[in-house]
Amino acid sequence: MSAEIENHDNHNLSRNTPFSTILDRRMSRRRVMQGGLGVAAATLFAGFGLPGAVRAATAAASGQSLSLGFESIPGSMTDAVVVPPGYRAQVLIPWGTPLTTDGTAWSPDLSLTPELQARATGMHHDGMYHFPLDPEQASSDFLLVVNHEYIDQSALWAPSNGATNPKQGARPADEVRTEINAHGVSVVRIRRDADGHWAPVTGDRHNRRFTSATSMELAGPVRGSEMVMTAWSPDGTRVRGTNNNCACGHTPWGTYLTCEENWPEVFTNSGERTADQKRLGMPTGRGRYGWETAEQGQEGEFSRFDNTPRGASAREDYRNEARAFGYVVEIDPYDSDSRAYKRTALGRFRHEGCWPGRVVEGEPLAFYTGHDARNEYIYKFVSKKRWDARDANRPGEHYDRQSIGASYLDEGTLHVARFNEDGSGDWLALTPESEIPGGGPNGERTLGEVFGDQAGIIINTCDAADLLGATPMDRPEWGTVDPGSGDVYMSLTNNSDRTAQDTEPTFTDGAAGLGALGAGFDTAPVNAANPRPDNNFGQVMRWRETDRANRFEWEVFLFGAPAGAGNEINRSGLTEANEFASPDGLWFDERGENGEGILWIETDNGIDKGRDNAVAQATNDQVLAIVPGALARGDTRQTGQQLRRFAVGPNACEVTGIFATPDRTALFINIQHPGNWPASDDATQVTKGQVRPRAATVVIQKEDGGPVGV
Numbered sequence: 091m092s093a094e095i096e097n098h099d100n101h102n103l104s105r106n107t108p109f110s111t112i113l114d115r116r117m118s119r120r121r122v123m124q125g126g127l128g129v130a131a132a133t134l135f136a137g138f139g140l141p142g143a144v145r146a147a148t149a150a151a152s153g154q155s156l157s158l159g160f161e162s163i164p165g166s167m168t169d170a171v172v173v174p175p176g177y178r179a180q181v182l183i184p185w186g187t188p189l190t191t192d193g194t195a196w197s198p199d200l201s202l203t204p205e206l207q208a209r210a211t212g213m214h215h216d217g218m219y220h221f222p223l224d225p226e227q228a229s230s231d232f233l234l235v236v237n238h239e240y241i242d243q244s245a246l247w248a249p250s251n252g253a254t255n256p257k258q259g260a261r262p263a264d265e266v267r268t269e270i271n272a273h274g275v276s277v278v279r280i281r282r283d284a285d286g287h288w289a290p291v292t293g294d295r296h297n298r299r300f301t302s303a304t305s306m307e308l309a310g311p312v313r314g315s316e317m318v319m320t321a322w323s324p325d326g327t328r329v330r331g332t333n334n335n336c337a338c339g340h341t342p343w344g345t346y347l348t349c350e351e352n353w354p355e356v357f358t359n360s361g362e363r364t365a366d367q368k369r370l371g372m373p374t375g376r377g378r379y380g381w382e383t384a385e386q387g388q389e390g391e392f393s394r395f396d397n398t399p400r401g402a403s404a405r406e407d408y409r410n411e412a413r414a415f416g417y418v419v420e421i422d423p424y425d426s427d428s429r430a431y432k433r434t435a436l437g438r439f440r441h442e443g444c445w446p447g448r449v450v451e452g453e454p455l456a457f458y459t460g461h462d463a464r465n466e467y468i469y470k471f472v473s474k475k476r477w478d479a480r481d482a483n484r485p486g487e488h489y490d491r492q493s494i495g496a497s498y499l500d501e502g503t504l505h506v507a508r509f510n511e512d513g514s515g516d517w518l519a520l521t522p523e524s525e526i527p528g529g530g531p532n533g534e535r536t537l538g539e540v541f542g543d544q545a546g547i548i549i550n551t552c553d554a555a556d557l558l559g560a561t562p563m564d565r566p567e568w569g570t571v572d573p574g575s576g577d578v579y580m581s582l583t584n585n586s587d588r589t590a591q592d593t594e595p596t597f598t599d600g601a602a603g604l605g606a607l608g609a610g611f612d613t614a615p616v617n618a619a620n621p622r623p624d625n626n627f628g629q630v631m632r633w634r635e636t637d638r639a640n641r642f643e644w645e646v647f648l649f650g651a652p653a654g655a656g657n658e659i660n661r662s663g664l665t666e667a668n669e670f671a672s673p674d675g676l677w678f679d680e681r682g683e684n685g686e687g688i689l690w691i692e693t694d695n696g697i698d699k700g701r702d703n704a705v706a707q708a709t710n711d712q713v714l715a716i717v718p719g720a721l722a723r724g725d726t727r728q729t730g731q732q733l734r735r736f737a738v739g740p741n742a743c744e745v746t747g748i749f750a751t752p753d754r755t756a757l758f759i760n761i762q763h764p765g766n767w768p769a770s771d772d773a774t775q776v777t778k779g780q781v782r783p784r785a786a787t788v789v790i791q792k793e794d795g796g797p798v799g800v
Contacts, residue, residue: 213273218787274302304331366550448573566580650673714733
């Protein structure tokens, strides 16, 4: 995410033992037993999966042969995308690309209107995924679905030298409508020609936009609850828009999952905030863009962003509007007439993304998601319905995929993670029957006694997780799953509010912590899974579900750090060839019959002291790659030795969003908030002079047309 929209406040005021303390204690024990950090790291999780030697032997016996086919490229600080020798990179569907035949072609001085922006790709591309139309052409012709996380008013309103009244005063209605339409999601058909060049299919019937004004359905436990009733939706079943869509996910039945992250700041409440508004960080002053100040709106078009109670009941105002945000949203890209559904059963918070676990016939489906904020939690949703392979996606066929989605995503159990010092973990069910260790704020025994029904728990997901004793983490971001082993990887980007071991946690506004609903940690000490105080560099976690119900085993897979740091910081032994900070985007790229795969890692080193750290002074944000399969478990230094830098983005950007075509000949990434890029269709061309910056998708291919990365 950009520093422009990241919320630096810490809203978790519980006294739950944070992940860094758990990991630090775990590693300290190993130091005593084994002697020295290197040995401790190598043996930290010997019980996690196969021991290193056995794992390597098994990989060799199975014919594991996948290896990276490029050398680490140097760091870069230019206005261009840098790729290894023998590769090329193309700019695709940058912000403002027309999706319809009646759209207006982009020009550097184009003045956007609500209508033009609604028919074009939005700003600041983030998570994305691909959906084939014809299985025979799945690697050359498909639907690309892309999130647009937020807006840059300076770029959006460049022809008029900036937005009108951005900080005070009433905003013009059409400016607000344009900004609303620059958020959301794009569905666009793209196609590769015989020369390997990609282009959007302008005017294709599948092309469409979902914006912060698109009507959507609420589904799952919250649908129809009095807690989401508004003047526009008095029965609590609908809402307008999805906002601040960060990472994403997909389903086995062929739908796209987009996730609402830093949405609370577009709302405001000038009165007494509710517990969930406090916990999630809704402001009491002006909203992020002042959308609530615009006049001449239709049916609460703009006033809905002001959640201050003004009527006699919730059906007469918009006090509950924000309670219809903070969810995983399901979109069927194949059906251009379908509506989007907010699947509330998967929890309400600042969702980074939502990733499906290993799919097994006859077993429930699992979806993993993280709350991207300091000292927040990792969650898992388990469907009530067991997977039926007959529900699998059938590209080219027209049928109701959303009804399949409802059968898996509207009923199930949401869990939150607790990480233990011995390398084990527990999934804690967030249900009305769940007992609260030590009791609730007023002596309540169960979550149901505190929050009422499941809808109340979902609306207050974070407070419910506080009460059960979940482990606060260092900003959980992207996840990905190895479909063969079921291993789950998740990036913890950084945490400047992490303090040393044995320090006392502090709480926002002096709140009492556990039991003080509507609050969160201000600072939290280190723990086993987050072992570094003032963690500016982040780490990548890995865990595997066990045979015991609601149990898992975890380890730190890789630590980010500058090459010159000491062992306490540079725990993976990174060098100038692969140093990185703030891991963000992840994708497990499965290849071959033996379950081999490449783990791709993207970075977002531009926030939370990002540009001040040593890594950011050496290179822009980047894409790295590693083959986890043959590595010893628990040996984070060996992991660091095998990591390679594959690509580097232009100045000031974040590299995010990632997947490859099924034949692995094209790798897609997104370049978000570049400072002065792109100069042309060639992503590697260095910008000369000043351009109007545009976020864009970038396609990386080998010049000989072979598989990427090997």
